[in-house]
Amino acid sequence: MTTIAERLGAAAGRIAKAAQVAGRDPDSITLLAVSKRKPLEDVVAALAQGQQAFGENYVQEGVEKIQALAQQQPGAQVQWHLIGPLQSNKTAQVAQYFDWVQSIDRAKIAKRLSEQRPGHLKPIQICIQVNISGEESKSGVTPDAVLALAADIAGLPNVRLRGLMAIGSGAQQEFHSMKALFDQLKDSFPQVDTLSMGMSDDLEAAIMEGATLVRLGTAIFGARTN
Ligand SMILES: *Cc1c(COP(=O)(O)O)cnc(C)c1O
Numbered sequence: 001m002t003t004i005a006e007r008l009g010a011a012a013g014r015i016a017k018a019a020q021v022a023g024r025d026p027d028s029i030t031l032l033a034v035s036k037r038k039p040l041e042d043v044v045a046a047l048a049q050g051q052q053a054f055g056e057n058y059v060q061e062g063v064e065k066i067q068a069l070a071q072q073q074p075g076a077q078v079q080w081h082l083i084g085p086l087q088s089n090k091t092a093q094v095a096q097y098f099d100w101v102q103s104i105d106r107a108k109i110a111k112r113l114s115e116q117r118p119g120h121l122k123p124i125q126i127c128i129q130v131n132i133s134g135e136e137s138k139s140g141v142t143p144d145a146v147l148a149l150a151a152d153i154a155g156l157p158n159v160r161l162r163g164l165m166a167i168g169s170g171a172q173q174e175f176h177s178m179k180a181l182f183d184q185l186k187d188s189f190p191q192v193d194t195l196s197m198g199m200s201d202d203l204e205a206a207i208m209e210g211a212t213l214v215r216l217g218t219a220i221f222g223a224r225t226n
Pocket residue numbers: 034036057083084167199200201215216217218219
């Protein structure tokens with residue numbers, strides 16, 4: 001049986017190899033371990049290997065794990081990213097528990113997060129999700145709407161605009177277009193430093209095109225069977 005420790009090692013190896021092929025520093029690429037539909041014990045196992053950034057798709061499931069881990073290991077160095085769709089009625093919980101939200105596609109949601117972020121916490125870190133494949137089933141804004149949404153977010157006090165997130169459909173061209181959009185965004189908002197793209201099946205292509213954060217679920221925790 002392959003363990004989480006072994007899979008984390010293999011993933012780090014893939015990232016390092018892809019970075020080398022792309023002529024990039026492997027340390028410029030963050031690995032987000034996507035723990036959706038996996039039990040807390042899997043998160044704990046990855047944390048024990050030094051993995052610090054975790055991604056969740058569903059607010060309720062994420063909050064339960066965040067609370068349970070905080071109780072089990074108070075003071076653990078861990079960072080939680082919401083990478084699934086966020087509805088208005090869940091923003092208060094997200095503002096209270098998550099460190100990042102990568103799936104912002106409306107100014108209204110960012111505004112609520114800013115208003116609801118507890119004062120003792122750092123601003124919530126935000127990526128705009130872009131629908132780069134143009135498929136109607138995918139969330140995210142169209143590329144031509146990114147700059148206007150970024151301007152709205154940048155004016156909010158308790159959130160920080162960090163970059164862009166996309167889910168590719170398999171075409172490397174999409175990652176290439178995302179990089180161009182990311183560079184354009186950085187021209188107007190120099191604080192932007194995160195290009196979140198690439199998953200278990202396509203991390204090499206994403207890193208080749210400039211991803212600074214890859215989101216790996218299956219490659220770390222195995223297939224999701226439930
Ligand atoms: C589930 C999910 C991932 C991880 O997918 P894998 O193919 O298991 O690596 C990454 N990003 C998002 C937005 C997801 O929903």
